[in-house]
Amino acid sequence: MAETMKKDVILSVRDLRVSFRAYGGLVQAVRGVSFDLYRGETLAIVGESGSGKSVSIKAVMGILANNAIIESGEILYDGKDLTKVKEEDFHEIRGHRIGLIFQDPLSALNPIMKIGKQITEVLRLKKGVSKAEAKEKALELMRVVGIPDVEQRFEQYPFQFSGGMRQRIVIAIALAGDPEILICDEPTTALDVTVQAKILEQINQIKKDRNLSVIFITHDLGVVANMADRVNVMYAGKIVETGTSEEIFFEPAHPYTWALLSSMPDLQTKDRLNAIPGTPPNMIFPPKGDAFAPRNACALKIDHEKEPPMFKITETHAAATWLLHPMAADSHVEMPASLKARIERMKRSGGLNG
Amino acid sequence: MFKYILSRIGAMLLTLFLIMSLSFMVVRLMPMSLFENPETDPEIQRKLEDKYHLNDTIPVQYFYFMKDIITDLNFGISVKIRPGLDVFGILVSRLPPTILINFISLFISIPLGLIFGTIAALNRNTWIDHVISVLVIIFISVPSFIFGSVLQYTLTFALPIFPTLYDSQAVTFAQKMHSLCLPIVALSLNPTATITRYLRGELIENISSEYLLLARTKGLTKAQAIVRHAFRNSLIPISNTLIGMITGIMGGSLVIEKMFAIPGEGGLLVKSIFAGDHFLTVAVLIFYSAVSLVTILIVDLSYGIIDPRVRVGGGKA
Ligand SMILES: Nc1ncnc2c1ncn2[C@@H]1O[C@H](COP(=O)(O)OP(=O)(O)OP(=O)(O)O)[C@@H](O)[C@H]1O
């Protein structure tokens, strides 16, 4: 997929570092993240809770909390560095150029404003659309995201909507500004599985129809397989592995990616879930070396001492682990056998989407 | 919604009825004869006793008392303060200054409170916020009559800008207002501080809410998002504090009116209690209760109207 696409970079994040002032010190939430988003692709960012996914995209949207500091880096979009755009001007970009779908649809809507108004508000205020026209467009968007009885629903309040319906409304609101980039921050985490599948399908459809470029954030690799062209795996504020979906699922190189894949429930074999041992590090004092080493049973000595650089595996695939260093070849650390077996099965049963 | 309004009004009437009964009992059982004045003409005294069934048992008195009020707003006549005059008439004649200072205080403190609350919330944790917070604590915890005396001392005695007492000779509205300034200011400080405090809290909470973030990510400017979402949503819980504010102002005005010799209901209540003018006391008490109850009713109903969760959600409050 990604290979056949014309590589036209629409958004480029370069060495982004974001910290938060907190009581215990500086929380180094994002520590040098770089990635490109190509036009028309879906890029997934995967990682455990607290790995810095939301913080990275909040930096892109210019909605970081007040105690955040962008220590360095740039976010290049449309010839501008978004880290330098002033708050007074950012509203031109938010919603109209880059849309965001939130993690929690239950609290994302204004509880006392009619659903319809929450969708039309931007059209009326920012695009100067007439009231009737705005309503027409809002009803259309509600249909697009799969809301039944739109005329009636238009006049209702969030508390009259189920969680899944609210998330559809949030998507409709994000689409109202007609953005070219859509960022979805765990759009289905708060929803049950059947609703989740439907909404993901809807996002895929909308992406195709509107030719959007999508950044899709999740901690669920299972979701990624059906959505993404490329995947960034994030751990402790860094991207530790990046590659096409095929590369990440079939040829994972970083021990953390192995652990993530192993922790994925496998419906076919009813394998026991291998939860990743330990907890993510305290980001006020990020560990020296490879941040994942303390949780990695087969970590090398150097993993605890020196931070690994990104080693290029293919044109599209790279991982930050010393295992890829030529001198580590005789360490004989390989991915767990159970994971290997599972990947073989997946390959046989017809690839990712099968 | 209609049922909701009816049930609210019903509850209010029931409460008013209970308050009337209670105030009748309490005042009537107080150990002070209605007619201690030896100069009262025995003839008139007998007539009065007949009219109000004062020689009957308390329950019978109560029955006639309630009947008179409900059928023709007859609260009886004053026996001590303005002997022979209709209590309801006295009440009405005392209304204008009370209404004036209470309403003006209310209408000053609401916008001021909203302004200061917003300023404090938008400048959270800066020196501006801290200064406002300290003033808020002072104005909330110190009762209004203390401010009354401080103002009276500084601005009428030490620096005579305003008259010490209410100027009953005042003809023009401006003259009246001039002598009412200090009591109004004294009464407004507490409610202004109350609104400031609540709005600050509500706004800060709403500004850091997820839906405000959504309002911004969909492309509203920060100002648009704050005014259209955070501010609007903060007003709903604020409207509930209005009840406490209004009763607070009225309570304060009891003392303030006495202090500045304002010929209003507050002074009347205090005087009638000391004089043992029971009919008058009961009438003023009922007046105060009725005003509070109507306030609560209005706030409750408007709460139902502005909050869709109550309005559409069907009668639960
Ligand atoms: N306003 C803030 N102040 C201090 N620390 C913060 C703040 N916001 C985020 N952090 C910290 O930054 C780190 C990354 O948070 P982030 O929200 O990006 O995680 P995430 O990858 O999105 O996780 P999740 O899957 O739970 O959404 C966490 O350690 C978090 O505690």
Ligand SMILES: [Mg+2]
């Ligand atoms: Mg997150």
